[in-house]
Amino acid sequence: MSRDDTTAVDRADGRDESEDERADRNWNEALQELRVLQTGTQILTGFLLALAFQPAFDDLTDGQRSLYLVLVVLAALSTIIALAPVALHRALFQQKAKPNVVSYGHAALVTALVTVAALVLGVVAFVFDVVLGIDAAWIILACLSSVLLALWVVAPVVIRHRFGNRRS
Numbered sequence: 001m002s003r004d005d006t007t008a009v010d011r012a013d014g015r016d017e018s019e020d021e022r023a024d025r026n027w028n029e030a031l032q033e034l035r036v037l038q039t040g041t042q043i044l045t046g047f048l049l050a051l052a053f054q055p056a057f058d059d060l061t062d063g064q065r066s067l068y069l070v071l072v073v074l075a076a077l078s079t080i081i082a083l084a085p086v087a088l089h090r091a092l093f094q095q096k097a098k099p100n101v102v103s104y105g106h107a108a109l110v111t112a113l114v115t116v117a118a119l120v121l122g123v124v125a126f127v128f129d130v131v132l133g134i135d136a137a138w139i140i141l142a143c144l145s146s147v148l149l150a151l152w153v154v155a156p157v158v159i160r161h162r163f164g165n166r167r168s
Contacts (some may be wrong), residue, residue, distance in 0.1 A: 001057065004128055007115075010077060011026075019099065021157075023098040023101075023102050025106065026102045027089075027098060027101065027102050030085065030102065030105045030106065034082055034085065034109065037078075037082050037109070037112055037113070037116060038042055038079070038082055038083075040116065040120075041075065041078045041079055041116055041119070042084060044075055044119055044120065044123055045072075045075040045078075045079065046078070047072055047123070048068070048072050048075055048123070049072070050110045052067065060130070064126065064129060064130060064131060067122065067125075067129070068126060068128050070122065071119060071122045071123055071126060074115055074118055074119040074122060077115050078115040078116050078119055081108055081111050081112040081115060082108070082109070082116075084108045085101065085103075085104060085108045085109070088101055088105070089101050089105075090102050094153075096120065099117035112150070117148055117152070119144060119146065120122070120144075121141055121144055122143070124140055124144060125135040125137040125138075125141040128140045128141075137154055
């Protein structure tokens with residue numbers, strides 16, 4: 001995109017910034033989102049790792065142990081994916097690749113959100129299964145999945161449709 005094209009886009013969205021300035025701003029926004037995502041993931045990961053060392057862990061059924069191990073892997077995967085943009089940024093530091101880093105960061109953040117969503121739903125279902133039984137776990141899983149879909153998928157689609165697809 002030429003500087004004139006960029007300027008036209010900037011004026012359309014009320015911003016007067018170069019492509020590099022836009023990439024810097026978008027990278028800073030992505031970093032803020034990464035911080036929020038990482039905090040929640042770290043708390044859930046710590047919770048999961050501590051469970052294996054509790055005396056009641058021996059009372060889990062084989063199915064509950066399997067779910068627990070899947071959740072530990074999801075926690076690790078979420079962390080790895082969420083940190084991937086930071087690793088790429090370090091690897092490409094001062095290589096004039098910020099727009100590519102931002103695009104990669106966006107894809108990694110969306111992927112991390114999906115894995116964190118599965119992790120959160122799974123942890124809550126796991127707790128309900130241990131405390132109240134498998135039926136309660138399925139009920140809470142269905143309820144929370146509905147809320148997640150409404151807030152993370154339906155609401156953004158409705159807002160995008162209502163207000164148009166403005167790029168920033």
